[in-house]
Amino acid sequence: MLKLYNTLSRKKEDFQPIKKGKASVYACGPTVYWFAHIGNMRAFLFADLLIRTLRINGFETKFVMNITDVGHLTDDADEGEDKMLVAMRRDGKTAYEIAEFYTEAFMKDSSRLNIVEADVYPRATQHILHQVNMISELEQKGFTYKTQDGIYFDTSKLSTYGRLSRQNAEDKKAGVRVDMGGKKNATDFALWKFSPEDVKRDMEWESPWGKGFPGWHIECSAMSVEYLGAPFDIHTGGIDHIAVHHENEIAQTQGAKGVLQANVWMHNEYLTVDNGKMSKSLGNLFTITDLEERGYDPIVYRYFMLGAHYRTKQNFTFEALDAARNALNKIRNTVMDWDDPDGECEEFEKRFLNALNDDLNTPQALAVVWEMIDAKLPTSAKAKSLLYMDQVLGLGLKEYVSKEIEIPKEVQKFIDERRKAREGKNWEKSDEIRDEIAKLGYTVEDLPDGPRIRLV
Numbered sequence: 001m002l003k004l005y006n007t008l009s010r011k012k013e014d015f016q017p018i019k020k021g022k023a024s025v026y027a028c029g030p031t032v033y034w035f036a037h038i039g040n041m042r043a044f045l046f047a048d049l050l051i052r053t054l055r056i057n058g059f060e061t062k063f064v065m066n067i068t069d070v071g072h073l074t075d076d077a078d079e080g081e082d083k084m085l086v087a088m089r090r091d092g093k094t095a096y097e098i099a100e101f102y103t104e105a106f107m108k109d110s111s112r113l114n115i116v117e118a119d120v121y122p123r124a125t126q127h128i129l130h131q132v133n134m135i136s137e138l139e140q141k142g143f144t145y146k147t148q149d150g151i152y153f154d155t156s157k158l159s160t161y162g163r164l165s166r167q168n169a170e171d172k173k174a175g176v177r178v179d180m181g182g183k184k185n186a187t188d189f190a191l192w193k194f195s196p197e198d199v200k201r202d203m204e205w206e207s208p209w210g211k212g213f214p215g216w217h218i219e220c221s222a223m224s225v226e227y228l229g230a231p232f233d234i235h236t237g238g239i240d241h242i243a244v245h246h247e248n249e250i251a252q253t254q255g256a257k258g259v260l261q262a263n264v265w266m267h268n269e270y271l272t273v274d275n276g277k278m279s280k281s282l283g284n285l286f287t288i289t290d291l292e293e294r295g296y297d298p299i300v301y302r303y304f305m306l307g308a309h310y311r312t313k314q315n316f317t318f319e320a321l322d323a324a325r326n327a328l329n330k331i332r333n334t335v336m337d338w339d340d341p342d343g344e345c346e347e348f349e350k351r352f353l354n355a356l357n358d359d360l361n362t363p364q365a366l367a368v369v370w371e372m373i374d375a376k377l378p379t380s381a382k383a384k385s386l387l388y389m390d391q392v393l394g395l396g397l398k399e400y401v402s403k404e405i406e407i408p409k410e411v412q413k414f415i416d417e418r419r420k421a422r423e424g425k426n427w428e429k430s431d432e433i434r435d436e437i438a439k440l441g442y443t444v445e446d447l448p449d450g451p452r453i454r455l456v
């Protein structure tokens with residue numbers, strides 16, 4: 001039985017799908033004003049892990065991930081400068097060009113990390129009407145009011161407001177000093193923002209309330225309902241979304257549709273770097289491209305992520321990433337020598353699945369993988385079971401199990417040179433070349449029947 005931790009109940013629960021054998025999942029996707037950093041990618045790898053786990057349990061999944069391509073203000077309290085405008089100034093592009101560029105970059109990062117594709121990637125800019133319609137529904141039901149700068153959701157009108165973060169509007173008021181603008185309650189939030197009169201925005205639309213653009217939260221309520229209905233099964237995101245974004249999504253959907261938006265709400269903990277927050281000013285904000293430029297295969301980052309449970313903080317260091325690379329290469333090197341997949345290691349498969357089904361316990365699942373690799377069992381059976389497990393691990397092990405690795409041309413050139421050096425008994429040169437090969441990530445072992453190439 002698959003158990004998942006539900007932030008709503010603060011408990012691990014047996015997963016009970018709404019429709020037998022099916023699972024509908026909505027993951028809050030990226031904001032596309034900049035490259036996703038490796039912390040953001042933790043959120044998407046977590047959604048990927050969930051989908052793969054549902055699938056290995058036999059569920060047919062419908063997976064929706066939104067792309068936030070409308071400009072929004074820099075913080076949750078609807079304050080600060082519009083992120084899209086900041087990006088436009090920085091990159092010298094239009095809002096639509098920025099969104100297109102970073103959406104594509106995000107898709108590339110996802111595929112390099114072997115993240116499963118969503119069935120739909122709805123973009124906020126392409127669903128303005130859905131958002132306007134939902135705001136109209138909220139208006140008709142008396143949940144909205146108008147201020148100088150927009151249409152707001154009145155959180156005091158919804159008795160269940162705060163059920164996810166377990167804070168009511170009163171709690172939130174205490175302790176937070178916010179500039180209320182024209183808001184009635186500190187927790188109220190914008191559904192529609194009016195365009196400033198003197199500014200022509202790249203992204204603005206007509207609406208029953210005047211020209212403007214939607215608030216951030218409404219896109220996820222409107223698009224999840226459009227593609228998955230309400231309620232749907234599981235909604236995911238990073239823990240920073242609990243208090244505001246997801247609370248407000250729940251409020252909007254409850255207000256407009258009269259139902260709980262999703263039954264299960266799951267949140268990944270943060271990735272820290274050097275035990276602190278990532279930030280550009282500290283120079284520790286890395287993207288997948290940064291890791292690649294430092295010579296890491298993105299799948300190494302994927303392996304690294306599997307080493308921590310999604311609900312624990314995970315700390316990123318390059319030492320930890322090196323350890324992940326060594327471990328992954330050890331698996332790859334080992335399985336290359338295995339016989340063709342045949343049979344299965346039933347016990348290990350069961351234990352692997354049990355670990356995952358215990359709220360996606362990947363550290364435990366990895367421990368089972370290693371135990372199986374080291375077990376004295378036929379390598380053909382281990383190969384078959386490892387490929388079964390890799391449906392969730394997503395490490396691309398199919399390319400390695402019982403296979404000779406493809407050697408890059410530049411490495412092959414060194415290998416040939418080294419062979420010549422050895423034929424001429426030039427051992428010194430041979431060793432030098434071996435070091436060059438190691439710099440490219442390979443080792444050469446001299447076996448009686450010729451050199452054997454492995455990964456370092």
Ligand code: AMP
Nearest residue numbers: 030031039040042043237238269270271
């Ligand atoms: P954003 O593009 O800013 O909306 O963020 C995309 C996702 O990344 C959201 O689900 C965030 O909660 C999540 N996220 C942001 N920073 C981190 C971090 N350091 N570690 C893990 N998840 C994060």
Ligand code: ZN
Nearest residue numbers: 028029220245
């Ligand atoms: Zn969202």
